[in-house]
Amino acid sequence: xxxxxxxxxxxxxxxxxxxxxxxDYTNSMFDYFLWYxxxxxxxxxxxxxxxxxxxxxxxxxxxxFLNKSAKHLSLHIVPSQPGDSAVYFCAADTYNDMRxxxxxxxxxxx
Amino acid sequence: EAGVTQSPTxxxxxxxxxxxxxxxxxxxxxxxxxxxxxxxxxxxFLLWYDEGEERNxxxxxxxxxxxxxxxxxxxxxxxxxxxxxxxxYLCASSTGTVRRNTIYFGEGSWLTVx
Numbered sequence: 001x002x003x004x005x006x007x008x009x010x011x012x013x014x015x016x017x018x019x020x021x022x023x024d025y026t027n028s029m030f031d032y033f034l035w036y037x038x039x040x041x042x043x044x045x046x047x048x049x050x051x052x053x054x055x056x057x058x059x060x061x062x063x064x065f066l067n068k069s070a071k072h073l074s075l076h077i078v079p080s081q082p083g084d085s086a087v088y089f090c091a092a093d094t095y096n097d098m099r100x101x102x103x104x105x106x107x108x109x110x
Numbered sequence: 111e112a113g114v115t116q117s118p119t120x121x122x123x124x125x126x127x128x129x130x131x132x133x134x135x136x137x138x139x140x141x142x143x144x145x146x147x148x149x150x151x152x153x154x155f156l157l158w159y160d161e162g163e164e165r166n167x168x169x170x171x172x173x174x175x176x177x178x179x180x181x182x183x184x185x186x187x188x189x190x191x192x193x194x195x196x197x198x199y200l201c202a203s204s205t206g207t208v209r210r211n212t213i214y215f216g217e218g219s220w221l222t223v224x
Contacts, residue, residue, distance in 0.1 A: 006152070036215075041217065042217055043218055044200070044215045045215070046213065046214075089153060091153075097166055098143070098213070100152045100153035100154075100155070102152035103152050
């Protein structure tokens with residue numbers, strides 16, 4: 001069962017522009033949400049997270065937005081840089097269960 | 111400080127055989143998680159161990175099993191290998207007592223079943 005969905009397998013943006021990656025979830029028990037970034041031949045690395053009591057969390061160029069009523073979250077990267085090119089995984093967490101989406105491959109063109 | 115280490119990096123097995131993958135967590139971490147990433151798919155949760163006990167299990171058949179040792183290292187066993195078990199197997203660790211934004215992944219073990 002796909003409780004966390006990333007419907008866009010890939011995204012291409014120009015350097016300096018905004019990248020918006022989207023994620024939807026179905027289980028209302030999830031109360032913590034995370035984004036991970038993965039380069040080829042490396043394990044995923046934690047990027048940013050948000051608790052369900054918030055609707056926005058910002059860390060430098062990265063901002064995560066949470067819309068609980070729509071069960072939707074998004075990751076904004078502004079400005080996008082070529083080094084941001086990677087696969088981004090959305091994750092949703094309850095205390096004993098963390099589920100990941102299928103990932104979105106972001107390509108930032110110079 | 112050493113990160114999460116996994117071995118072997120690559121493993122080739124034939125259908126029907128057994129595979130064993132190993133994971134050493136970050137020092138001080140008591141929780142170990144196993145995920146499967148098949149080609150084109152996301153990270154599928156397999157198992158979570160904490161303090162030597164299985165805490166949760168994903169939607170995988172019983173031939174996927176594992177254990178956690180007293181030093182918190184872990185191994186994942188896959189019996190009666192099938193072709194579709196070919197995937198990247200990722201291990202992650204955390205302190206187990208805080209929100210899992212501190213989950214750290216290893217670089218994974220590639221399992222190929224021929």
